[in-house]
Amino acid sequence: MTEADYQEKIPNNVDLHEDRRLQRALESWQPNFLNWWESMGPTLPTEDVYLRTAVNVGREGWAHFGHVAMRDYRWGIFLAERDRDRQIGFGQHMGEPAWQQVPGEYRAELQRLIVIQGDTEPASVEQQRNLGATAPSLYDLRNLFQVNVEEGRHLWAMVYLLHAYFGRQGREEAEELLHRNSGSAEAPRILGAFNEETPDWLSFFMFTYFTDRDGKYQLGTLKESAFDPLSRTCEFMLKEEAHHMMVGTTGVDRVVERTAQVMVENETDDVAALGVIPLPVIQKYLNFHYSVSLDLFGSETSTNVANYYTAGLKGRWLEERRRDDHKLTDDSIMVDSLTPDGEIGQTEVSALTGLNTDLRREYVADCEGGVKRWNRILADAGLPQRLRLPHSAFNRKVGAFSAIEATPEGEILNASEWEQSRGQWLPTDTDKTFVRSLMRPVHERGKIAAWIAPPRQGINGKPFDYDYVHLS
């Protein structure tokens, strides 16, 4: 395994210099990427930011921290170390050596999977581009930019695969990844949740908790792929992704903590006038981000996904820990469905077609961990209120429950009941305007906005009042 070469135009650990054609192709994509970053990336002008840059893929010391101008960030190509004996772990090719090239018969499917993953990475940068202007602290501002540059690097990771393994079509797809834009009417991003705006920091924390976490699970399935370069790319991306999860988890922690504090100090639930976000508004944001993220897992059943699995393109979350035959041809699973008379129910399908449900279940269990954490903060403050995940039928646009409307408790509503009461469960314009009204920037070192508690720890052992960002 070669260490990253930072003298090169494109830092990488894939011996890019040995493949001049590929190197030139990526070098000609690079200015387009930088143009995209300038026009669609963070809008707040900065001198430099205390950022983590990946320098190696080993267990220890894989990243370097330092103040860098964001435009000069060393986006690079990093694949986890190759295991020369790696075998395919599931599906009809189980036990065969992992593929170092794309098999002709799976070319179109693999390219599609990579494009869909690749499309989400720059989308989130676009969604978050204006948040710098309202950051609650320099610490938070730095975390936002860290997430942004790493999502940019994840785009690089997918573009590398497209360029290196998918020929002219791959290069065309790499261009398209810069042309589609989040929320654009003509050329939107591929997946719905990535066309929603992230207009405030509560949305940002909910996004990094719920939507980035979907990304973690998708990467987890691609990490199992028989196509080894994809597997190794995703393995390393997951490492970076952990920080994004941390930003979301602790971000919501700190919002809940501050709200709880003000509730207790003032002995009231009605804290909007006191400049913090009331718990019911936090719950509505949670309901929204959780439900749109559930949609990202697709329909409860999918023959495409069954085929991906059988072919070895995409596995299950933690495939190697599953105690079954890793082929699933004789197994079944219960999935969400509507009964013939339109009630919420479950139905048994073959395990292969139910794989989206399998992955979504792992995700839901993980999300419950966050809710537990936040409820512990409320309990520790001596408050009786609790946050909860809404029912899987709530506010769904994809899958069995997209045909109905339901309360967060899972009771079916007719269309007019839904219209009348949705404002109790999803952020209203009034809620959004209120949250936005709190979003005044605090760009002063060591200071923090009143609606959020400071973090327990800084970044890389630095204190909270460190000069994480120099504005220009």
Ligand SMILES: [Fe+2]
């Ligand atoms: Fe990412």
Ligand SMILES: [Fe+2]
């Ligand atoms: Fe991420």
